[in-house]
Amino acid sequence: MAEKRNIFLVGPMGAGKSTIGRHLAQMLHLEFHDSDQEIENRTGADIAWVFDVEGEEGFRVREATVISDLTERQGIVLATGGGSVQSKDIRNYLSARGIVVYLETTIDKQVARTQRDKRRPLLQVDDPREVLENLAEVRNPLYEEIADVVVKTDEQSAKVVANQIIDKL
Numbered sequence: 605m606a607e608k609r610n611i612f613l614v615g616p617m618g619a620g621k622s623t624i625g626r627h628l629a630q631m632l633h634l635e636f637h638d639s640d641q642e643i644e645n646r647t648g649a650d651i652a653w654v655f656d657v658e659g660e661e662g663f664r665v666r667e668a669t670v671i672s673d674l675t676e677r678q679g680i681v682l683a684t685g686g687g688s689v690q691s692k693d694i695r696n697y698l699s700a701r702g703i704v705v706y707l708e709t710t711i712d713k714q715v716a717r718t719q720r721d722k723r724r725p726l727l728q729v730d731d732p733r734e735v736l737e738n739l740a741e742v743r744n745p746l747y748e749e750i751a752d753v754v755v756k757t758d759e760q761s762a763k764v765v766a767n768q769i770i771d772k773l
């Protein structure tokens with residue numbers, strides 16, 4: 605990459621956005637940010653608390669503000685929350701301000717990667733697979749719509765995926 609530009613990682617819960625994003629940022633000497641982490645930093649509470657107290661609607665407002673602010677920077681890798689692409693404003697920020705990389709994965713991998721994790725409020729249900737399938741139906745076309753680069757993350761290590769992204773930039 606000639607100049608310092610931004611890379612925005614989109615994709616569903618359990619695609620590996622944060623892990624891959626950290627590797628990518630290190631390899632490219634860019635700053636790493638994570639929209640969920642930034643929401644937690646700003647509120648001083650965790651995502652589950654925000655959902656509990658403010659509802660998903662309140663969380664989405666915070667998410668849009670954080671992504672609007674972070675995408676105005678230069679030279680960052682940003683891991684976005686899996687639901688952020690459902691906002692047209694967020695899709696516009698991402699498309700206009702950097703290279704959008706869609707991390708594609710399978711429902712099986714998502715289930716495996718998220719099952720022991722209690723931090724995702726939308727998956728604290730009896731059948732998280734069904735939730736993930738329903739979300740994929742709505743969101744996968746949106747990830748595809750804004751993606752400049754698509755990489756599969758189901759079979760490779762995070763480092764290998766980060767290298768594949770670099771090859772495609």
Ligand code: S3P
Binds near residue numbers: 684688723
């Ligand atoms: C969400 C994904 C989560 C987090 C929140 C809602 C979603 O982020 O933003 O729990 O709607 O898919 P990750 O994609 O990083 O898990």
